[in-house]
Amino acid sequence: MNRFLFLALLAALPLTAQSLDLGKGWQIAVTDFEGEARLDADRVTVPKPANPRVPNSHVAARRSSDSDGGALTLQFSNSWIAQLRWQDGAPLNLNPYLAQGTVEFDLNVIDLAHGGMKFKLGCGKDCERKIPFLFAGRELIGKGRQHLSFALKCFWREGDDFSAVNLPFTLEGTGSGEVQISKLRINKTGKATTACPDYRTQSVSPERLQESWAVDWWLPRHEAKLAEIKAHREAGRRVDLVFLGDSITQGWENEGKQAWANSFARYNAVALGFGGDRTENLLWRLQHGELDGMSPKAIVMMIGTNNTGDRLEDPALTVAGIKKNLDEIRKHQPQARVLLLALFPRGEKPDDLMRRHNARINALLPSLADGRQVVFLDIGRALTNPDGTLSKDILPDWLHLSPQGYEIWARSLDATLTPWLAP
Template identity: 80%
Template structure:
């Protein structure tokens, strides 16, 4: 019976076993859109360059793609926030039958990525895309020529995703500066994955350095600098009573928030351990590599998770699991400290913003992590929000990061909770 079944499968038309999206040219009905965040061009001939708007935000950026004689597509980008070669425009694909054994396969040639990063993406329904970061592995592949890549299709799938009408079946994305070539793109119904991808169910709790091209040059040096800052306090005999943990919003205490910091927290020899772009797993890596060691703070203020939302619109329960893992790491290393666990700040101009609503779902789960003694939950979102739920640019200029006034509001909103914890 097994032999008969195999023979029948082998006799089926190729289209039932695989979809060739690009083998020298896009499949019928599809085209390649070459994009950055300010423009788009269609690759119809040998080359396409994304046009610049009249007043570009990044004047020196450049994004282009070309089709080689052998059909390979090369994405070239420099000083770019985001550059994409995106297969789109065809009849949406029903990929439900391609799970759980399907694969996405292509030839990859990383020509240059010294100052750039890369990701692979696949659409998963309305307002939904899934991505695999490939910066570290991509840089290791530079100069090694074409390599056949095979990712399990389930690498791009999350529980609840709609694969019945995938309108963007593949995107090659670059950031910064680089040159990446891709060829022979196809989706197999049955294939063998040869390339490892993150398990989305464990990503938020698996310690990892931040894998973004715009951060890779400064992220580890900043970590080392923060370790040195803590050593300097210790060597000088200064007691660090207060620590802030988080992402770019916490890092902003050193910039837009420096006046409020000096007024409210400098007297406690406070240390701000905020790193732009960090998700829960990145903070967890930093904690496990000594960032809160060598001191004994009375209070630790932690806010982390909005980049889990912004980067991958992660299931709120998974983000909360990452927050809980960080709390456990803090308790292990600083058992005497009271943790002030902050609700994620509102983001997006209006209350119906997708990421705002997603963060609200995370915030609804956070009180269960607090016991009111060792971990105290605090939500100051209302202090940053207008009465109608909108956000003001004088408090959150980009509807995510705080202005100097915003940092002053944040500092004042913490006083009632922090001052009793920091008393002699």
């Protein structure tokens, strides 16, 4: 065949053969935490329910003219979750695109100083893949349209089936911001120019917590904890006990305050719990001084339930993150004995998806304990009803403890910690 004729025929192939233009054939849903609307006209505001849980949130979207590239703008303020979601089109078979495919679009970050952003792809039941973009997004504020190109594999994990993708893209905002997206397409062959986390190493790669609702207090809390440890040292007080974890551990300072005073204050204990933390965020904190300047006898660690809640991560990967934190503890505090706790039950009923997922993590944790320097303890039964359900008296939101729950937690640690902490 004549070479020029071949190229002409190739150019005449339908766009969908090599590139899927998501500007056609898909409905755009605009969502708030409590509502949803369709962007069928030039603009729409998500309506509020009669009794909103987040009354001061506002989410709206508008569509520019085709001459402007059909840009879509998402505006959100005080929002838990705001989304532009591509849906209700014919399911896409993206398996042939995985090897070299890219997701590409132009992004204009107009305002994100008090907000965050993620990109998502929905690939079926219990299959939602995301790319966090808070830190990178804030670097683009006021720089106009920027072309982003992600490898399609940024949204893929081993075992995923992309043969019938019904939610091919979601732009998600949190907090307050204004972001514009245009020229969205999925290319069968492309060059990725924008970095994304590797799901295989995310849990072991130290990183600050990348959430809009945490970014204003997370680093200041880290600095405050360093100051707390320094104050103990300068006052000549020995810190014998340290707790490491996420919001459940941070709760010792709130709902668990009385139980803490009764059980642990005499050891000059320090609670290094940060709401929202995953294994990689705790690892960042440990590598930035939170275990330095003291010499505790015992360290209690529980981390990983947010790896489940945020990305339903493969249990083996979460356990790898927990092990990495144990290794970091050994570097900084080799004399300390570590009480490694099983993740607490979550979700009201035993068949809750995340409860079952955490149980798979817990089943792997004993392999990290040697019974001497690292001891594994599962107190889940003390927090559940005989039939396996959870009580609102103990876990009011099926995740975080009440004051009664913290009393149970403290009592459950007594038999192990008291001998360790003896003079």
